[in-house]
Amino acid sequence: xxxxxxxxxxxxxxxxxxxxxxxxxxxxxxxxxxxxxxxxxxxxxxxxxxxxxxxxxxxxxxxxxxxxxxxxxxxxxxxxxxxxxxxxxxxxxxxxxxxxxxxxxxxxxxxxxxxxxxxxxxxxxxxxxxxxxxxxxxxxxxxxxxxxxxxxxxxxxxxxxxxxxxxxxxxxxxxxxxxxxxxxxxxxxxxxxxxxxxxxxxxxxxxxxxxxxxxxxxxxxxxxxxxxxxxxxxxxxxxxxxxxxxxxxxxx
Numbered sequence: 061x062x063x064x065x066x067x068x069x070x071x072x073x074x075x076x077x078x079x080x081x082x083x084x085x086x087x088x089x090x091x092x093x094x095x096x097x098x099x100x101x102x103x104x105x106x107x108x109x110x111x112x113x114x115x116x117x118x119x120x121x122x123x124x125x126x127x128x129x130x131x132x133x134x135x136x137x138x139x140x141x142x143x144x145x146x147x148x149x150x151x152x153x154x155x156x157x158x159x160x161x162x163x164x165x166x167x168x169x170x171x172x173x174x175x176x177x178x179x180x181x182x183x184x185x186x187x188x189x190x191x192x193x194x195x196x197x198x199x200x201x202x203x204x205x206x207x208x209x210x211x212x213x214x215x216x217x218x219x220x221x222x223x224x225x226x227x228x229x230x231x232x233x234x235x236x237x238x239x240x241x242x243x244x245x246x247x248x249x250x251x252x253x254x255x256x257x258x259x260x261x262x263x264x265x266x267x268x269x270x271x272x273x274x275x276x277x278x279x280x281x282x283x284x285x286x287x288x289x290x291x292x293x294x295x296x297x298x299x300x301x302x303x304x305x306x307x308x309x310x311x312x
Contacts, residue, residue, distance in 0.1 A: 071178050072168060083162045085179065090156040090202050097199040101159040104193055112144070112186045113160035114193035115153045116200070123205035131198060140194050144187025148226075148240035151180040153192070156200040164189045171228050176221035184229050188237050223248065230279045242279045249276055250290070257294035260301035269295050 075083070082102055086092060097116075104114050117138065120129040137152035146152070158179065164186045175181060183192070213221075226248075230241040249272040256264040269291030276287045 069173075072173065075162075075165065075168070078162055081162060082159050083165075084159040085155050086200075087155055088203070090200060092156065092200045094197070094199045098159070100195060100197070100199075104195060105159070105161065108193060110190045111141075111193045112164055112188075112190035113153075113158060113183060114195060115157040115159075116195040117198040118154040118157050118200045118202050119198055121201050121203050123203050129204065132202070138194060138196055140196075142192050142194070144184055144192060144237060145240050146192070147180065147184050147187065148229075148244060151183070153179070153183055154200070154202055155179040156202055158183070160186050161189075169232070171232065175225050175228060176217075177225045181225050181229055184233065184237070184241075188234050227275065227279070238279075245279050246276055253291065253294050257298040258301070260298050260305055262295075262298055262302055265295050265298040 118132050132154050133152040230245045253268040253272050256268045273287045277284045
C-alpha cells in the first residue's frame with residue numbers, strides 16, 4: 061500500500077493476494093528457524109487432509125537481554141491433535157508458527173474486520189472444518205519488546221478486544237463449534253450483573269441487565285424469558301440493598 065491502511069486492512073489484502081493451497085504467517089520482526097519448517101508443516105497437512113491448520117513450538121526472546129524467556133505453547137497444549145473448541149480456553153497458537161488451508165478460510169465479514177484481533181479468531185473460524193495439528197519442534201522465535209502492538213497495549217484494551225472477539229465467535233461459528241464461546245459470553249454477562257446487583261449499584265445493574273437480555277438473546281435466543289427474569293430479579297435485589305443502605309445512613 062502507498063499509505064498506511066492499518067493492520068486489519070493490510071491483513072485482509074495479504075490473505076486475498078495468496079494463491080497457494082496453504083498460508084504460513086510471519087509478522088513484524090519475528091523469524092523462522094530451520095530450512096525445513098514449511099516443508100514439515102505442508103507435509104503434515106498433505107498427510108492429514110482433515111486437519112485444518114497446524115502449529116509448533118516457539119521461543120519467546122527478550123529483545124532487551126537477548127535471553128529466551130520461555131517456549132510456547134505450554135506443555136499441556138503440545139498435543140498432536142485437538143479440536144478447535146480448545147481455543148475457547150485461550151489462544152495456544154503463536155502466529156509465527158501457524159500454517160492453514162487457504163481454501164478453508166470463510167469470507168471475512170465486516171464483523172471480523174472490526175475486531176482488534178486477527179489470528180485467534182481466524183484459527184477458530186478455519187478449525188470449524190477440521191482439527192488442529194501440532195508438530196513438537198521449535199521452529200520460530202517471537203520477539204518481546206516495547207514496540208509490540210499487542211504486548212504494549214493496556215490491560216483494558218486487551219480485555220475489551222478479547223471480549224469483542226468472543227462475542228463475534230459466539231455469533232458466527234457454526235452451531236457445533238460455538239457452544240464453548242456462547243458459554244463464556246453468558247458467564248461474563250451473568251457475572252457482571254451479579255456483581256453490580258450485590259454492590260447495590262442501580263445504574264450499573266440496569267445496564268448489566270439490559271446487556272444480558274440483549275447480548276444473551278443474540279447468542280441464545282431460546283433463553284430470552286430467562287434473561288428477562290434474571291435481570292429483573294437482580295435489579296430488585298440491587299434496589300433492596302440500596303434502600304437498606306440508605307435507611308442505615310438515615311438512622312445514624
